[in-house]
Amino acid sequence: QLKGEKAAFLDVSTGELGASLAYALRGKKNIRAVLVYPKRTVTGLSDEDFYWNGGNIYPVEVDGTEKDCHDIVRDIFAEKQFVLKNALTVANTANIGRLLPQAFFYPFAFSRIKNKVNSSIFYALAPGNYSNVAAGLYAWQFALPLNGFILPATDSLTIDPVGNPILLDSVVPLAKRIAADPSEPLNIERLEDIFSANSLMMKHFIYPYAISDDDVNDAAKELFLKYKVYADRHTARAYAASVLHEKVNSGEPYATVLVARDSPSLSEEFVRHTVGEVPEMRESVRNSLKAVDLNRKCVSSPEELKRIIETL
Numbered sequence: 001q002l003k004g005e006k007a008a009f010l011d012v013s014t015g016e017l018g019a020s021l022a023y024a025l026r027g028k029k030n031i032r033a034v035l036v037y038p039k040r041t042v043t044g045l046s047d048e049d050f051y052w053n054g055g056n057i058y059p060v061e062v063d064g065t066e067k068d069c070h071d072i073v074r075d076i077f078a079e080k081q082f083v084l085k086n087a088l089t090v091a092n093t094a095n096i097g098r099l100l101p102q103a104f105f106y107p108f109a110f111s112r113i114k115n116k117v118n119s120s121i122f123y124a125l126a127p128g129n130y131s132n133v134a135a136g137l138y139a140w141q142f143a144l145p146l147n148g149f150i151l152p153a154t155d156s157l158t159i160d161p162v163g164n165p166i167l168l169d170s171v172v173p174l175a176k177r178i179a180a181d182p183s184e185p186l187n188i189e190r191l192e193d194i195f196s197a198n199s200l201m202m203k204h205f206i207y208p209y210a211i212s213d214d215d216v217n218d219a220a221k222e223l224f225l226k227y228k229v230y231a232d233r234h235t236a237r238a239y240a241a242s243v244l245h246e247k248v249n250s251g252e253p254y255a256t257v258l259v260a261r262d263s264p265s266l267s268e269e270f271v272r273h274t275v276g277e278v279p280e281m282r283e284s285v286r287n288s289l290k291a292v293d294l295n296r297k298c299v300s301s302p303e304e305l306k307r308i309i310e311t312l
Contacts, residue, residue, distance in 0.1 A: 001030050007087040008312055009033040010076065012069040012183060018059065019044025019288035021091055025056040032312045033091065034058045036069045036305065039298060044288035051312070058308060063298040073183045075302040076309075086309050093131035094185035102135035107144050109257045117255040120147040122207075124242035125259035126234035127151045130187040132259060137194050137205070147254065150245045152237045153208035156188055165206040167192060207245055215240040220274035230279045233270045234261035 011017060013035045021033045022045050032051065039061045051058040062069050077083055093099040106123060113121070123146060125132050133149055140146055153159055160166045169177070169188050180189070195202040216233060219240035223229045231239065235258065242256045264271050265281035272278050299305050 004030070005087065006030045006032070006312070007089060008309065009091045010036075010073060010088045010309065011091045012036050012066065012073055014038065014041050014066060015043040016288050017091065018042065018057065022046075022049040022055075022057050028056060032056050032058060034060060034305070034309055034312070036073055036299070037061050038066050038069055039063045040291075042292040042294055043290055045292050058312065059292075059294060060305060060308060061294055061296070061298045063300065070183045072299070072302050072305055074181060076306060077182045082306065086312070088309070090182050090185075092182075092185050093129065093134075093187060094180070094182040099131055099135055099187075100138065102132055103139040103142065105132070105259060106136050106139040106146065106257075107142075109259075110144060110146075113255065113257070120252070120254040121145065121257065122148050122150050122242070122245070122254055123257045123259055124150040124238045124245075126238045126261045127154050127157060128234070128261070129185055130157065130191060131185070133206070134187045134190040134194070137191070140205075141194075148205045148207055150207045150209070150238070150241050150256065152211040152241045156186075157191075157206070157208055159208055159210070164203050165208050167195075167202075207241075209241040209244040211237050211240045211244075215244075217274050219243060220271070224275040230264035230271050230275065231260070232262045232264050232267035235259075235264075236270075236274070 007030065009021065009032070011021075011033070014037065018035045018037070021035065025031055025033060026049070033056060035057060037059060042059050042061065045057060045059060047053055049055040049057045062072065077088070082088075089095050091098060093102075109123070110121065123136055125136075127133065133151065136146070136149055151157075156169055157165065157167055167188060170192055174189070216236045220231045220236035222243070223231045223236065223239055238261070239258055242258065246256075263282065263285050264279050265285055268278045299308070
């Protein structure tokens with residue numbers, strides 16, 4: 001932007017990402033987004049968003065699965081010179097510019113409760129692709145006072161036989177792993193990098209708990225009954241982990257900030273099953289789900305997509 005140059009996002013989307021990017025890029029002169037969708041999954045876009053109508057979004061459909069879309073995008077990012085020549089980046093957390101804003105979730109929460117809490121502060125959150133955990137650790141490195149992250153255990157970040165947190169990927173040397181995939185980021189290696197300076201630090205910052213389906217259902221009910229909060233499944237899993245953490249540390253006073261994952265209206269079936277009713281869907285969420293018929297030829301290869309990118 002400062003140099004008058006142009007850049008483009010290249011991402012796979014199945015709906016909400018495209019709608020969010022369209023909203024964010026409206027009026028931006030130097031940034032475009034090429035979004036690759038499985039056929040008939042485009043949602044949340046309007047006519048003025050489309051590149052051919054003067055907008056910033058160039059949606060492309062692939063007559064295949066989401067995996068087929070990722071394969072095409074992955075092949076293009078493997079061509080480094082093409083990526084550099086066309087200034088391509090991603091809108092997911094492989095892009096540090098997407099990850100860093102998430103670090104501000106935590107100081108925002110702290111600013112709301114700092115005058116109400118005189119004890120330790122923990123953050124309970126869904127693991128996802130670990131971007132929020134990595135961002136939270138960046139916030140801590142920026143001097144945010146916090147005492148740790150509570151999260152459901154996963155295959156990658158779990159507990160060892162004696163109860164300590166462990167990154168199982170760390171067992172495999174970095175040189176022997178598959179290449180980083182900008183199309184599907186994981187952020188595990190960012191966690192490894194942060195914890196590599198002090199192996200004991202992870203034990204005092206990360207608190208994973210094995211969570212069952214019954215734990216999740218009970219947590220969703222408790223959130224609603226105690227706090228009148230509707231929770232999607234991911235947020236309920238994070239709260240279930242915080243409940244287990246409280247049982248283990250019942251003698252220590254502390255506060256827990258629960259980081260919600262999705263709008264609960266997107267998990268209508270789960271919310272109705274657990275609490276018997278569903279929240280009203282906000283208009284912005286409803287608009288992001290409206291189906292869009294592109295009525296354009298599907299793309300079937302990286303070469304076809306590259307020709308589109310070059311037109312930008």
